[in-house]
Amino acid sequence: MEYSNPKLPEGINTTEEHPLKEFAVLSGGVLLCIVVVVMALGFSADLLARRIPFSYEQAMVSSYPGSVPESHPVDAVLQPLAGRIAEAMDLPDDMTITVHYQDSEIVNAAATFGGHIILYRGLVSRLPNENALAMVMAHEIAHIKHRHPIRSLGRVAMVSLSVMALVGIEGGDTASSVVNDAGGLTLLTFSRAQEQEADREALAAVNKLYGHTAGAMDLYEVLLEPASESVGELPAFMSTHPLTLDRIRELKAMQRDLGWSASGTTQPLPVGLNRP
Amino acid sequence: MELLIFLTLLILGYITGRIAEHRHYRSILEREDTLRGIPAIASKVLPTDFRGDTRLVTGSVVVSVDYFKRFVAGLRNLVGGRITTYETLLDRARREAVLRMKAEANSQGATMVFNVKLETASISKGRRNAIGSVEVLAYGTALIPG
Numbered sequence: 001m002e003y004s005n006p007k008l009p010e011g012i013n014t015t016e017e018h019p020l021k022e023f024a025v026l027s028g029g030v031l032l033c034i035v036v037v038v039m040a041l042g043f044s045a046d047l048l049a050r051r052i053p054f055s056y057e058q059a060m061v062s063s064y065p066g067s068v069p070e071s072h073p074v075d076a077v078l079q080p081l082a083g084r085i086a087e088a089m090d091l092p093d094d095m096t097i098t099v100h101y102q103d104s105e106i107v108n109a110a111a112t113f114g115g116h117i118i119l120y121r122g123l124v125s126r127l128p129n130e131n132a133l134a135m136v137m138a139h140e141i142a143h144i145k146h147r148h149p150i151r152s153l154g155r156v157a158m159v160s161l162s163v164m165a166l167v168g169i170e171g172g173d174t175a176s177s178v179v180n181d182a183g184g185l186t187l188l189t190f191s192r193a194q195e196q197e198a199d200r201e202a203l204a205a206v207n208k209l210y211g212h213t214a215g216a217m218d219l220y221e222v223l224l225e226p227a228s229e230s231v232g233e234l235p236a237f238m239s240t241h242p243l244t245l246d247r248i249r250e251l252k253a254m255q256r257d258l259g260w261s262a263s264g265t266t267q268p269l270p271v272g273l274n275r276p
Numbered sequence: 277m278e279l280l281i282f283l284t285l286l287i288l289g290y291i292t293g294r295i296a297e298h299r300h301y302r303s304i305l306e307r308e309d310t311l312r313g314i315p316a317i318a319s320k321v322l323p324t325d326f327r328g329d330t331r332l333v334t335g336s337v338v339v340s341v342d343y344f345k346r347f348v349a350g351l352r353n354l355v356g357g358r359i360t361t362y363e364t365l366l367d368r369a370r371r372e373a374v375l376r377m378k379a380e381a382n383s384q385g386a387t388m389v390f391n392v393k394l395e396t397a398s399i400s401k402g403r404r405n406a407i408g409s410v411e412v413l414a415y416g417t418a419l420i421p422g
Binding site: 001015019020030 | 308347352355358388
């Protein structure tokens with residue numbers, strides 16, 4: 001018997017498809033699916049979360065005593081202004097706003113569950129007048145009014161559970177981190193939409209409160225200062241907030257379209273705020 | 277920043293992977309031609325007219341895929357289907373292992389290798405996602421005419 005290993009044609013055990021084509025089809029398809037699914041999950045979680053009664057939120061916060069900052073003497077200085085803004089914004093009867101002043105360098109403010117808003121000294125001390133302060137507070141109160149914190153929580157919980165189900169809890173490999181990041185970036189579109197909504201609502205509240213919108217924009221001038229942006233702004237698609245310049249442009253357009261006066265007398269900051 | 281590192285690794289993996297694979301295939305084809313005189317046969321039954329020595333010969337190889345291919349394979353894991361980027365990895369590994377076995381047989385003065393078997397092992401035990409390498413072992417009985 002004769003034995004031999006003849007030369008066989010190539011490509012029997014391999015596929016003659018360009019790896020870049022496979023890459024493009026797979027990554028494009030997977031990313032598209034993630035965006036569509038996260039959007040759908042996000043919207044449905046949003047619909048459910050906004051039906052959670054506000055009192056549940058309040059109960060949730062009070063059962064975790066560490067979740068809101070300790071009281072500060074300046075809280076009492078800010079609280080009456082919050083009351084006036086809340087009135088101008090027609091908050092539902094059961095919604096209460098509690099202001100917390102935090103003695104910290106952070107140039108920021110935040111709204112959290114149960115109607116608690118937090119103002120940091122770093123931001124408040126840079127504001128030139130009460131109107132800008134009212135703009136910040138109105139922005140945060142708008143988040144509360146539209147139930148943004150609980151809706152974000154619902155969305156993030158829903159989406160991260162689904163991503164975990166898809167790629168496994170431990171993740172770790174590059175493909176699952178891509179799924180994770182793509183899901184996270186898609187979620188940020190919701191976050192930016194919420195910020196825009198809060199900006200608009202806040203400007204309307206300031207206009208209603210003072211009869212003009214002078215001073216409101218000073219807030220964004222502060223946000224544009226180099227000190228407040230230590231790391232520089234990320235590209236829009238990676239940010240939780242729209243870019244500051246875009247926010248200013250958007251609000252100026254709103255002022256113009258609705259015929260709100262951008263000039264007027266600004267009020268001095270409430271007495272009792274520590275100026276450095 | 278993370279995105280940048282990821283893209284760099286991806287591009288780097290793609291380019292180096294392509295070059296390595298291309299070179300390897302060229303070398304495989306060359307050596308397959310030179311060692312064609314020593315057939316590797318899967319049969320257990322030796323030729324009846326054979327007189328001489330028999331000896332175990334082995335050839336083993338460890339190959340890894342590049343970052344790019346592993347990433348594409350990871351995406352493929354999500355949707356299912358043929359992992360075409362791993363096919364060349366295994367094809368190269370099997371042929372390389374057989375070639376090394378034949379080279380060993382050649383150095384022993386053998387004319388044929390019988391009862392050839394292939395074993396494949398993944399060497400990423402315990403680090404499921406970190407290493408995309410395989411070991412292929414080819415072994416058989418070299419016939420050395422006496």
